[in-house]
Amino acid sequence: MSSANYRALLRTPGAAAFFLPASLGRVGVAMTNLSVVWLVHSHTGTFAAAGLVSGAFAVAEALGAPQLARLVDRLGQTRVLPPALFAHAAAVTVLVSLVAADAPDALLILGGGLVGASVPQLGAMSAARWAALLRTDRAAELPTAFALESLSNAVGYLVGPTLVSAVAAAGHPVLGTVLAASLSVVGGLVLAAQRGSAPAPAGDSAAHAPQDRSLLRSEVFLLMGLNLAIGVFFGAMQVSVTAFGVEHGAPSAAAPIFALSNCGGLLAGWLYGLRRWRVPPPVQLPAVTGALMLGTLLLLTVGSPFGLGLVVLLTGATIPPLLALFSVLTESTVHQAVLTRAFSWLGSASAAGSAGAAAVSGWAIDTLGARGGFAVTATAAAAMTVQSIVGLRLLRSRRGR
Structure with a gap:
């Protein structure tokens, strides 16, 4: 290829x-x-x-x-x-x-x-x-x-x-x-x-946008919810992987695990963009969020930094395709006159989710250990999957241009 x-x-x-x-x-x-x-x-x-x-x-x-x-x-x-x-x-x-x-x-x-x-x-x-x-x-x-x-x-x-x-x-x-x-x-x-x-x-x-140029639309709210959830995933993963390394006596393991995740994501994103997909983006979305949910559920079962690295490689590989899909769906949903603003609002939703997740996952880790933090990531991935399935017909049937 x-x-x-x-x-x-x-x-x-x-x-x-x-x-x-x-x-x-x-x-x-x-x-x-x-x-x-x-x-x-x-x-x-x-x-x-x-x-x-x-x-x-x-x-x-x-x-x-x-x-x-x-x-x-x-x-x-x-x-x-x-x-x-x-x-x-x-x-x-x-x-x-x-x-x-x-x-x-x-x-x-x-x-x-x-x-x-x-x-x-x-x-x-x-x-x-x-x-x-x-x-x-x-x-x-x-x-x-x-x-x-x-x-x-x-x-x-x-x-x-x-x-x-x-x-x-x-x-x-x-x-x-x-x-x-x-x-x-x-x-x-x-x-x-x-x-x-x-x-x-x-x-x-x-x-003074007319209705077809407004961002107050159900499709945009759906995409904001997806970005909020992926922000929660990002924020919880950062804290939880670090806590897992500390629990297993290997606090320095977090850095190579994050590097492995990033490298896997880069490769997956590169390969995703090389292919012309016949399956429309709204249908791809539940598949990719489902793969992320599977990976986060596996996080609850790992027992060593090595095992965590393998699972994080899987979860990291889903992120660039997801971000690309969010952009594709945003571009096909909102009017071009408000496109930059739409991209920015989705970024803000992700940032808000990440900030909130840091506090929530910290509490979960103090209460249940690193698996408590991974439970937060699994919840976020499950929320994305549910939103993707529920919003499938909406994203397929309506366009903003």
């Missing part, structure tokens, strides 16, 4: 010119929250303060991303992105200055919120460009394009946190924060400069 499908996509005029800088910027975005944790901890000496600032960052990003996306849909990427990137650079500068000045925690929390609220949503903008580029004459290639987006996201979250941790651990937390912001801003500016592939702005019609 070759990578001809991906090469054909990237040879499309204008495609590589927006996809590559967006991918570079994603690495910076993936670094940002962790870089804030390292920055605050290095100067305060406490993870409590770092956690509060990181929490403010996450909440502000979840709330701010859809508002930025609303402006992008209304005014266009090329008009909104440059000032948004300037605001992000300014927010990072403010936070670094506050840390250097030994500002009180309340101001650090405010600074973290400013950074989170201004994070550029490059993934949503890149996905919207693929939709604009392919939907007219090459709609059959959209699943491959969104699989490529999923791979870019996975690479960003594999490389970014590793890079910022290495820089910060070497004693340069400020450099890690500046590097994260620099990659985001540079990638975003190059993306904004690619005017030819940018979706046409919707103007005032996006702000």
Whole structure:
């Protein structure tokens, strides 16, 4: 099996010119929250303060991303992105200055919120460009394009946190924060400069959308529920795998297990995007969520780090295809005038699920051990499967364009 499908996509005029800088910027975005944790901890000496600032960052990003996306849909990427990137650079500068000045925690929390609220949503903008580029004459290639987006996201979250941790651990937390912001801003500016592939702005019609352009639709709520559940899965897995390693006297096992999961996901995502699937995406969705549910149920039976690694390889392999399917179904469900906003709201739902899962799974682990945390992941996967089955007819029969 070759990578001809991906090469054909990237040879499309204008495609590589927006996809590559967006991918570079994603690495910076993936670094940002962790870089804030390292920055605050290095100067305060406490993870409590770092956690509060990181929490403010996450909440502000979840709330701010859809508002930025609303402006992008209304005014266009090329008009909104440059000032948004300037605001992000300014927010990072403010936070670094506050840390250097030994500002009180309340101001650090405010600074973290400013950074989170201004994070550029490059993934949503890149996905919207693929939709604009392919939907007219090459709609059959959209699943491959969104699989490529999923791979870019996975690479960003594999490389970014590793890079910022290495820089910060070497004693340069400020450099890690500046590097994260620099990659985001540079990638975003190059993306904004690619005017030819940018979706046409919707103007005032996006702000006062008629019913067919509204996001208040049952299909969108279904997709938000799916993204909320996968966020719960992500958040619970991070805590539960770590707790499992501690329980079995191998706390260092978590890192290679996560790496194995990421590598399995990259391979599965690559293979998924290479194939032109005859089965429609709404029908694929229950199959993939069912596979994830099976994997999470197996998590409840493992008894060693090696066994956990094998099962996590299975669960990790389902994630990139799921993320690609979410994008395909979103693009086919909502009007193009509100597509960027829809992608951002789904990302916010996932972030909210991940944040809530960290607390819930922590309680479950304290009560029942690591298997309690894995029970949270299994519940999330079961919820996705049920939603996929119940919403099958809805997703197959209705379209937003």
